[in-house]
Amino acid sequence: MTASNEADLDAFERAVDAVEASGKDIPVVVGLKATNPVIPAEFEADADAILVGFGISDQALVEVVTGGSEPAGRLPIQFPADMDTVEASQEDVPKDVTPYTDADGNAYDYGFGLNYSGVISE
Numbered sequence: 001m002t003a004s005n006e007a008d009l010d011a012f013e014r015a016v017d018a019v020e021a022s023g024k025d026i027p028v029v030v031g032l033k034a035t036n037p038v039i040p041a042e043f044e045a046d047a048d049a050i051l052v053g054f055g056i057s058d059q060a061l062v063e064v065v066t067g068g069s070e071p072a073g074r075l076p077i078q079f080p081a082d083m084d085t086v087e088a089s090q091e092d093v094p095k096d097v098t099p100y101t102d103a104d105g106n107a108y109d110y111g112f113g114l115n116y117s118g119v120i121s122e
Contacts, residue, residue: 009042016046031065033058037079039086040100040108074113074120 012030019026027048032038034052044050053061054076063069078097080086085098099109106112106119113120 005042012043012046029065031061033061037077037086037097039082040079040102041082044100044102071113071115072120074111075108076110078110079108 012028016028019028028046029049029051030043030047032050032052033056034054038052040050051061051064051071052075053064053073060069064071078095078099080089080097081100089097095110099107099112101107106114
């Protein structure tokens with residue numbers, strides 16, 4: 001199986017390396033325009049923030065990335081813990097994926113979202 005996002009992951013790793021080499025405290029923000037579930041384990045540990053948009057404009061994503069607007073959305077799908085989880089899931093069964101959970105205990109499950117104050121609740 002070939003990862004379709006390999007070039008994106010390589011670019012992310014180069015950005016992380018460049019920030020580390022600079023010796024400066026520069027946040028690394030990942031801005032994703034997603035159409036399908038993502039496996040955050042591939043990059044989350046090295047990112048200071050992850051912003052995900054489903055069908056939003058580039059302008060809207062940049063506005064949130066630069067702090068012009070506060071994040072307000074929640075995930076309309078689950079983000080799987082790993083590729084084994086993806087392969088074990090059944091495409092016709094909703095919410096059957098073990099969601100990715102970050103070091104802060106946030107599960108990237110259906111309906112999860114963060115804003116500047118913390119977890120977005122209903």
